[in-house]
Structure formats: structure tokens, C-alpha cells
Amino acid sequence: MDTSPLVDTFGRAHDNLRISVTDRCNIRCFYCMPERGVDFMEREEILSFEEIERFVRVAVRLGINKLRVTGGEPLVRKDLPVLIRKLAAIPGIRDLALTTNAVLLSELAKPLYEAGLRRINVHLDTLDGERFRQITRRNDLERALAGIETCLRLGYGPVKLNAVAVKGLTEPDVVPIARYCRERGIEPRFIEFMPLDAQQIWDRARVLTADEIIRVLSEEISPLVEISDRDPRAPATEYRYADGSGCVGFIASVTRPFCMNCNRLRLTSDGKLRYCLFAIEEADVKELLRSGASDDEIARLIRSNVKEKWAGHEINSVRFVPPPRPMYAIGG
Ligand code: SAM
Ligand code: SF4
16 A cells, blocks of 8 residues: 555645534534534434544545544434544544533533543534524533533533624624633634525625634734744644734634645545545545445555545635535535
8 A cells, every 4th residue: 555645736735623512402503504404314324433443544544633523413323422432542543632512512522521622612603592593503601501511511622712703793793602612712713604504595795704703802802913923734723812812813714715735635424535624526435435445445545536636615705616515525
């Protein structure tokens, strides 16, 4: 097997894999899922834990050493701690993290910790019950907050918080979310609304930009100073408060695309490999896994997917075509 690093035609080395374990979710954020009538994948279409583990073991031989488990909502996947234990035990994995909406964390944070998970990103856009309901079409704010507290109590670290920023909606949440995080030692990461929603409601005018949020936080909390020596391949641009009271990240895919530093690949829950969130084409890993392919063949598929990787998404150009899958079916 050729075990040289996964370098694409633009010289980007790939060491980071996001694994979606389900397309299902217990809430319905409007920028990701429709309110009803979602056509979820059948159980047999979804990769088993054994299939995911096999794929990761091959990917690790090609230089993948960071994993993030996501979805849909990963905590609705039955027996998730069993998968986490398998992934944490793979030699060569230096970093294992999970992204969740936190609603089920009160029950699952402990078994996940015991299975070897240490890093969690929680997703919460607002501390206001009514806006939470408006965004997610569910009434689970209290459960999500309790889930986050459970995580902090158990000693997960660092806990980061993803907040999607939507113009005309979440402006009143920016400062309360930032304060909530500051008080708890959580790093908030404001994510610009991206054209990945299931109903194609995205509009550039609805992007609450990183610059706008930086201005508000600098005025209301403390001036924000960009951290210059951060890992250039991390998607978030990071700032710290001038008063030393913490950091804030921005995933500004629309106004500050970071494609030329991208080191990520994505495996969907139905076993398709994608070199970009916005990719149109994908490679069929499941077909190989289920047809008795050798590790070599799987490795070749990964390598050829990386070779096909484009320079970057074209959200800001007229050529932009939204991907055929919405966010929940890709794995954010
Ligand atoms: N259910 C988990 C959650 O919400 O964190 C994991 C999957 S979710 C698809 C991953 C991340 O995608 C979330 O943190 C959410 O902030 C982000 N997201 C979903 N739709 C988005 C959109 N249209 N634009 C920007 N971010 C989005
Ligand atoms: Fe579910 Fe996450 Fe999508 Fe919200 S962003 S609907 S929590 S998968």
C-alpha cells in the first residue's frame, strides 16, 4: 500500500476526517433541516460501526490522525459509546472529538467519557427559549443547557460552542452567548450561515458576518485581538479578549473562506467520501466495503478522492452550485 501523505494537487496534506454516524436528528434547525417530511436513510444504508472502524484503520495508514464524529445528531445513533471506544483505540489517532446539539448529553456525556472521548463541541445558537424554539422547532433549550453543564462537570476539555449566526435573527444572542461561554471557560465559535440548508432558503443578505460580530463583542465585552500564531489549518479564525478573559472563534466560510488551508475529508453516514462540505461528487466507500474490497483498494479510493479535490467552494461567485445533500446528510 502506498502510505505517503494524502496531498492534493494544491499541496494540501489531509490528516483530518469527519465521520457522520447518522442523518437523523432530534431537533430541526431551520438552516439545516426541513420541519417535517425528512426522508431519512434506511438502517441498512448506514455504515455499521465495524465498517467505519475498518475505513478509519485504512485512512490512518495514509496519515489521518484526527477524527470528529458528527451527524445529523450523533447522539441519536444507538450505542454511540461503542463506536467511540473502537475509534479511541485505533493506534495513530491523536485527536478524537464530537459535535452535538447537547440535548442528549445529560444521559450520554458520561458513557462517552468512559469510552475515551475528551473533546466536545456543543451547538447552541441562543439562550432565549422562544428563539431556540423558533430556530430548532423544538422546546429543548433546558435539556441542552443541562447537557453542557454535565460535560463541564465531567471534565471534558476544551469544550467549544458552535453558534450559527443569522442576520435578522441571532443578533440579540451574540453578547449573551459570548458571556455565557466566558463565565464557563468555553470557547464560542460563531459560524456564518452557509448555503447548506435543506430548503434552499440561504441568502447572502442573511449572513451575520464575523466582522459584524467582532465589532459588537469588542464594544460590549472587551476589544478582540486576532491570535496570529494559531494553527493555519484550523477552520476558525481565533481572537482573544484584550482583558485576557478568553477566546472567541469565527468560522467565516462566506466572508473569509479558508479553503486553501483545508485538511479535511468527510465520510457520510451512508458511506460516501467527500473532499469538501460543498462537493458535488463523492466516492462510494460503502460499495467497496460491502463487496469484499482489500485495504489497498480502499486506500486507492481515498487517494483518488483527495486528488480530485478542488481549490475551494465558490459561494461568492455566480458559478456556485449548492451541494446535492443538505448539512444533516453530509455531516457538519
Ligand atoms: N447535530 C450536531 C450539531 O448540531 O452540532 C452535529 C451536526 S450539525 C450539521 C454540525 C454543525 O453544522 C452545527 O454545529 C451547526 O452549527 C452547523 N450548521 C448546520 N447547518 C448550517 C448552515 N446552514 N450554516 C452554517 N452552519 C450550519
Ligand atoms: Fe440537527 Fe445539528 Fe442539523 Fe440542528 S444543525 S438540525 S442539531 S443536525
